[in-house]
Amino acid sequence: xxxxxxxxEDDQNIVSVFQDGLEMEGYExxxxxxxxxxxxxxxxxxxxxxxxxxxxxxxxxxxVLKNINDMHPNAKVxxxxxxxxxxxxxxxxxxxxxxxLQKPVDMKVLLQTVQEALKRRDSVIEALEEWxxxxxxxxxxxxxxxxxxxxxxxxxxxKQVLEENTPFGREEYKNLLKLTTDLLTRxxxx
Numbered sequence: 180x181x182x183x184x185x186x187x188e189d190d191q192n193i194v195s196v197f198q199d200g201l202e203m204e205g206y207e208x209x210x211x212x213x214x215x216x217x218x219x220x221x222x223x224x225x226x227x228x229x230x231x232x233x234x235x236x237x238x239x240x241x242x243v244l245k246n247i248n249d250m251h252p253n254a255k256v257x258x259x260x261x262x263x264x265x266x267x268x269x270x271x272x273x274x275x276x277x278x279x280l281q282k283p284v285d286m287k288v289l290l291q292t293v294q295e296a297l298k299r300r301d302s303v304i305e306a307l308e309e310w311x312x313x314x315x316x317x318x319x320x321x322x323x324x325x326x327x328x329x330x331x332x333x334x335x336x337x338k339q340v341l342e343e344n345t346p347f348g349r350e351e352y353k354n355l356l357k358l359t360t361d362l363l364t365r366x367x368x369x
Contacts, residue, residue, distance in 0.1 A: 182227040182297055183207045187217030187243060188259065189235040193282075197230065200286045201293070214238035218246055226254075228277075228296050230289070233260035248275050255296035259284055 184206050188194045191212070198208045209224065211217030214231075215238055221229065229247060231240040240258060247254050258279040277296045280288060 185226040187231040229256045
């Protein structure tokens with residue numbers, strides 16, 4: 180499955196270059212030209228990586244990063260900034276930005292950073308998948324209840340979520356990662 184990337188950037192020329200380069204590498208790319216639109220898209224879809232500009236619109240990239248971090252602390256967000264000071268980098272790291280790149284961004288550097296973000300995400304996913312394979316009974320017991328789009332209650336086991344290959348299933352899978360931190364670090368549930 181190809182990775183899905185969201186670009187949140189108000190400069191249409193930068194968006195065009197980023198989008199073309201990422202799509203040539205086989206990534207599925209969505210675009211938002213301001214933070215409000217980007218935040219709305221993020222809440223509606225699953226994204227493997229988010230690329231967001233630091234300064235723009237009413238809600239700046241830092242606020243988008245804060246919102247994403249509050250919703251999904253393990254999300255891979257790459258900040259793009261024209262301001263290369265230490266304070267900017269520290270603030271981005273405080274809200275768990277995967278990386279902070281200074282404009283103008285070389286396309287090769289952006290592609291390498293996206294690939295690194297995906298590798299980090301994939302290693303966590305592989306660890307959980309391995310755990311589910313080696314502990315199938317526990318994986319079936321570890322459940323999360325969600326509401327379906329029709330408003331009905333749906334109960335998902337970790338195994339079922341892993342078997343789902345949809346954006347919704349992948350989102351639930353990310354939520355299960357949060358629930359299984361103890362399993363991965365201590366080898367047992369508390």
